[in-house]
Amino acid sequence: MSDKKHKTLCAYVEEELQVKDAKSFISLIQPATHFCEGCGRSVAKPEDVCKPKKLK
Structure with missing residues (x-):
């Protein structure tokens, strides 16, 4: 997770970070x-997702 370019959670899931x-x-x-x-x-x-919406 030390990449210089910020990634979204979707990108990390695609790379199987989980x-x-x-x-x-x-x-x-x-x-x-x-x-x-x-x-x-x-x-x-x-900032960790593409289309953020606040949880209520």
């Missing part, structure tokens, strides 16, 4: 404050 480094993946999603209106994934920071 399998390869579950701890890093969990840090992206806990505690969830936003979700992606495009794919429905939830994240801790809005």
